[in-house]
Amino acid sequence: MHEETVYDALDTTHGGGGQWAFGTGFDDPLAGVELTVPDGVDPADLGAYCLMLGDDALVLAQRLTEWITAAPELEEEVAFGNTALDLLGQARLLLTRAGSVGVLGRSRSTATDSIPDEDALACFRDPDEFRCTGLVAAGNGDFAQTMVRLLAASTVRLAVFARLRASRDPVLAAVAAKGVHELAYHRDHAARWVLRLGDGTPESHRRAQAGVDAVWPHLADLFTATDVEARLAAAGVAVDPAGVGDEVHDVLTTVLTRATLRVPGRPADVVPRGRTGGHGPELSALLTTLQGLARRHPAATW
């Protein structure tokens, strides 16, 4: 019979002999990681870059989570949960890194000190302070559009992370080294669905093609470096997105072609919008949901 005597162990913050995998003794997610900012790098640039990568992961995790309890199969409920958890894990490390180099934007003016940096950044920044791309901020659409977007987003992120493993910033290098394995799985999972849907029934083909057509315009501003990315790429810290465009388009073209889908023309590169804080109403709506409870209780700890 269940005769738990563990409740007493919860009494002390760091007590309990380490049996709590989600205990309260993990206040610093970067504990034990080398945190020195590499020579010649402006911490503000490094923090801004962490927000770009962190916000992409946070916002896409939130989009995928919207599918939970609405997925086509139980296996997909699990897959959406897994993928969202991986991305959320990446986001937490990256936002924490941004906070550790002092990039907290206006969030600290409303979040009390007891709120960790990752939550101050996730829940107490305004939409114009977010640095995610339009690719992840866009609504899910149907299952086909969701999978096409996941394919595109994970292909871009995998290409960036594969290069980022060599970053001079130890935190970025470590996050990337772990993340590539996760992203390779996400890309594979999405690609398999795009194949099934593109080459499935006439209806699934039509929906998959509509998904491709809806997602494609969001590729336009992904491959032009912001000033921050250009400076950090020159310093060996960040990845210049211009260098991954061809690889991304090759991968997407291969998958879509095998899925019997028409590959839209490659959109002309335009200046980054999301990366510089230009977002539409979809991101504001997403953030209203994500941030609402935390903002109503700014003095609370959870």
Added chain:
Amino acid sequence: MSATALDSPDVDVDPGLQEQFDATIAAERRIEPRDWMPEGYRRTLVRQIAQHAHSEIIGMQPEGDWLLRAPSLRRKAVLLAKVQDEAGHGMYLYSAAETLGADRADLTDRLIDGRQKYSSIFNYPTLTFADVGVIGWLVDGAAICNQVPLCRSSYGPYARAMVRVCKEESFHQRQGYELLLTMMRGTPEQRAMVQDAVDRWWWPSLMMFGPPDTDSPNSAQSMAWGIKRHSNDELRQRFVDMTVPQAAFLGVTLPDPDLALDPSTGRYRFGAIDWEELKRVISGAGPCNAERIARRRAARDDNAWVTEAAIAYARKHEARS
């Protein structure tokens, strides 16, 4: 095993088979999928396992409502992992039912059509984030009391599934309790949220053990078959005895003025349960019954084209290879 076997009575059974089955039960050994079993045993198990699987899947919804709104990223990750575990429990319970000749899609249809039930507890709404903690503590706590004995159920696949389910449920319960402890150390508003959630979930949690023993028609046969190990009232009492000290440690009041330690037995006496409320909620008139089923129906119907596509793709590529 064909689906029709589920509904056919035992005719012309070799008495040796029945004797063998009875001996296996008497010796507390496990019945396995390929063993002969009475149709009543099979039907009872399918009903119970399916109801359990449905409860896991419907149970994703009340907490899932807070996934997008969790107030910290850590809590969001914990809740995501928990809801994902529940989908996993549903999957292996449906698999256990399939070893008895049932079919997952058919069971899902029965859930959506209202021909099969799920735990009535999930028809209550989650009004604040404290509900997430209270569900972990009380609802998962009650589920553990119910389910730990099922790890010794006479049907092998069910018993083995329950071992894993119980381990994860136990983890969820502690996560829920840890959230509540954190909130109780927070702001006055957070403490009020916890108390309010306890007030709303306490009585429905006690109802999770089912009707009183005097009004539980299927229990005796299930006990004889080793599918069920303890009576509803016995398990309910264990839950109360386990939970009262936890409530005191947490600093919340359980909403029952009659709750008191009986010094002669060392167990807690508690007030009368409103069985009419349980009947109402089971029969479909709970606050969220329609919403819960509508969400499952939408997931099935709105995405039917996805499943059709996957099947069509598999057929095409089977034919080509």
